[in-house]
Amino acid sequence: MRDRVRRMFPWAYAASSKHDYAKDYGWPECLEFEHFHRLYKRSSLAAAAVDKTIAKTWQTMPAIWEGETPGETPAEADISKHFAKRNLWRALMDADRRSMVGCYAGAILLLRDGKTLDQPVDRVAKGIESLSSIIPAWEGQLTVAEWDQDETSETYGDPLFFQFDEQAVGDPQNVGRRQVRIHRDRILIFSDDGTVNCSSALEPGFNDVSDAEKIKGAGGEGFWKSARGAPMLESKDGLSIEDMMRGMGVATPDEIRDKLNDKVDEFQAGFDKAFMLSGFTAKPLTITLPQPKEFWEPCVQSFAASMSIPFKVLVGNITGERASTEDAAEWAQTNMARRANRIVPILNDMLDRLVRWGVLEARPWTIGWDDLLDASPDEKIDRAVKMATINQTLGSEPAFMADEIREAAGFKPADEVKGFDEFLRDRQERQRRAAEDGPVQTIPDEVTE
Incomplete structure (x- = not known):
């Protein structure tokens, strides 16, 4: 409630410090899903950080074993074949990708149980084929529609129903799609703790990426203007406003500016244009740009630290055999920890549901995954x-x-x-x-x- 009031009346919550960094440096005060989604879609750094993390975490697809080790049983073979045929691992991987961009993401489980999505799951026909498909959903598509308010419930305070907006995120042309109410049994939530109360992986480094984009964009714009800058126009001594009006054939002084702007725009339309003015001297606007690398790299290094990804892995500039080996080992350890602490618990939750619904028999099912630290x-x-x-x-x-x-x-x-x-x-x-x-x-x- 306090945060909502702060957004409604920001003047009442003015920062007491000497500087308002968000205002001074042009950073958004409050970040929403749209900020993170746009950053992922438009920033190469943000996209690289998310996609490389997902690619390393899901370097190989996991498997479902009947015990602690693979037994190559018929049940394991059927599960592996079905997951590959239906691209179920790929759908779960895409849900994980979306959860890094937003505060959370969802994986909607489509079951052959003959019920609508807003109904809880009771029993499903035996066999992994009863899990027909999985739909990954962005945070912007999946919102909580109703909370569990039963104080005697074990899931009190958790979402009870979600609302799924079928319209694609970031596509204003894709209108007219449905909004579907879905029971929580049919949704796996991907986030740091499996709830919707998390934050985006891009949030800690959002300002760093913003600064890096400003430096890169300013450098490109500066080089363009240096190559074809707007000319500085100087009038000769003794030239009055009336003289310029008569010379340009205009009736008011305001039209002088418009005439000059038209001339400059025509001149800047191409590199082979001539520029002729009567009574004015055109001088080029010279812009001296510093080397942006010295300012850009600290921003990227700070962003890489916020994502727990080595700088050289993020930008793809591996120099030195020892440095690259150490970075690769550290990167593998980071993603092994991410698998164990974030992904495997969610997949175990999926297995528990499949067993509870009767899709899989009650056996010691285990998520098996190749070790990223294995030697080449x-x-x-x-x-x-x-x-x-x-x-x-x-x-x-x-x-x-x-x-x-x-x-x-x-x-x-x-x-x-x-x-x-x-x-x-x-x-x-x-x-x-x-x-x-x-x-x-x-x-x-x-x-x-």
């Missing part, structure tokens, strides 16, 4: 080479078993590779025959699949 294929091979080198150094007492080296290189143990035992027996037999026929010769290693 080249790094794994280098590690295996080092392990093999240590074995050669130690001689008869190797420090690592062959399967350990294979695992370090990213391959299965030998006894799990089909045909590997036959390959070893055949090789040993050929070596034995070669030894019987003469001196032992080096037999090239065969390449097997």
